Amino acid sequence: MLPLAEVLRRHWPAYERQFGPAILASHRRAVQAVLNCRTAALGGEVYRCADCRRDHFVYHSCNHRACPLCGNADATEWIARQKLKLLPVAYYLITFTVPEGLRAWLRSHQKIGYGALLKESAGTLQDVARRDKYLGGELGCLNVLHTWGRQLQFHPHVHCVVPAGGLRRDGLRWCRPPSPDFFLPQIVLAARWRSRLRAALQNQPDAQQIPALVWRQKWVVDVQPVGSGQTALKYLSAYVYRTALGSQRILQDQASRITFKYKDSADQQWSTLTLPAGEFIRRFLQHVLPRGFQRVRYYGWLSAAANTKWQRILALLAWKPEPLQPPPPRCQPLCPDCGRPLRWAATLGRAPP
Numbered sequence: 387m388l389p390l391a392e393v394l395r396r397h398w399p400a401y402e403r404q405f406g407p408a409i410l411a412s413h414r415r416a417v418q419a420v421l422n423c424r425t426a427a428l429g430g431e432v433y434r435c436a437d438c439r440r441d442h443f444v445y446h447s448c449n450h451r452a453c454p455l456c457g458n459a460d461a462t463e464w465i466a467r468q469k470l471k472l473l474p475v476a477y478y479l480i481t482f483t484v485p486e487g488l489r490a491w492l493r494s495h496q497k498i499g500y501g502a503l504l505k506e507s508a509g510t511l512q513d514v515a516r517r518d519k520y521l522g523g524e525l526g527c528l529n530v531l532h533t534w535g536r537q538l539q540f541h542p543h544v545h546c547v548v549p550a551g552g553l554r555r556d557g558l559r560w561c562r563p564p565s566p567d568f569f570l571p572q573i574v575l576a577a578r579w580r581s582r583l584r585a586a587l588q589n590q591p592d593a594q595q596i597p598a599l600v601w602r603q604k605w606v607v608d609v610q611p612v613g614s615g616q617t618a619l620k621y622l623s624a625y626v627y628r629t630a631l632g633s634q635r636i637l638q639d640q641a642s643r644i645t646f647k648y649k650d651s652a653d654q655q656w657s658t659l660t661l662p663a664g665e666f667i668r669r670f671l672q673h674v675l676p677r678g679f680q681r682v683r684y685y686g687w688l689s690a691a692a693n694t695k696w697q698r699i700l701a702l703l704a705w706k707p708e709p710l711q712p713p714p715p716r717c718q719p720l721c722p723d724c725g726r727p728l729r730w731a732a733t734l735g736r737a738p739p
Contacts, residue, residue: 388636390454390670391420393644397663404664416674419450429736433728435721442721442728452674457627463713464626468528468619470707471688473699475562476550477615478569481608482507482579483543487600491592492542497676498590500542504529506582507544508685510607513578514570515552521570523552523561526688526696530622531681534630536648537659538669545625547618553687553699560702575607626682630673639663 394417402409422428430445447456482503484492492499508529515521528547535541550569551562563569584601587593612618631646637658638645644666650657661669675681687695700706719728 387634388639389633393639401664401667412677413671413674416452419448420453423448423453423455427737429734432732433719434731435726435728437726438724452629454629454632461623461627465619465623472615473549474705477612478548479610479612479618480546480548483606485600487597489540491596493540500531502586503544504683506586509582510579514574521552521563523554524686525552526686529683530625532625533673540672572607572609576605579607580605
């Protein structure tokens, strides 16, 4: 295993010299955060062993969402909060993808494009679900933007966790799909998804650069049952608070070529890919989101502004979610030399730039 920070420490200077002013400010911030994470640059805490009197330093984390060392605790807390919103109904994981011809425009217009992917995927679900022959009600959905493929290639798509049911327009009934084995038709969703996204992007900057073929070809939306929804939440947590590539997947840096492992989608077996260091960094950085962009959005009666509808649904289903459990107490750090408890002694300031 090779830490991502070590790869960047070795090869970022050459990458920076090559691309200079073309590097986005968000990419520079991400690299600096990864390099500084859990080092003296961010300061830290000093703990002292009461038995052997030795001092031990624990440096602060960067908490940047591109850092593979950060986010695990946040992901666990996020899953716990989302479980409170799970209803006693079947759930589906619905994935909205875009044709390859649209990806170049999305890469160069990320804030506008990503926002449109999230908004229009939710709008597509609501449009189809409102039709009486499919559901006849309003959905609540959790949408998560995902930008990478297994080999770090640029592959933007949206995952939606959706309960198989909705609230009638009059707010007096909970409606269910006609069949327990069928929710919303993939072909109908895909056609509406293409139509809505085309309308949303046609007046955006450089929209004429999108190939006309994109709007004529068939689009793909995948609808999969996921039981109670808990497994889908666990799956999505990897995208919410973790980065495109964890350090445990980086195997080797030899002759300025980086080897990492990935799981092949065809047979689910681990494979390896070796890339020049510059290409490896480029692929990693293209998944750094614009500053302040929220990759997780809630729509319909799951949105923050729809609490009245949410309470109505709980009453219709006679369902009372379990209260959120407090996080377990933090374990007291132990001395790595003698195994005795460490006590906090001081706080270290950030290192001067």
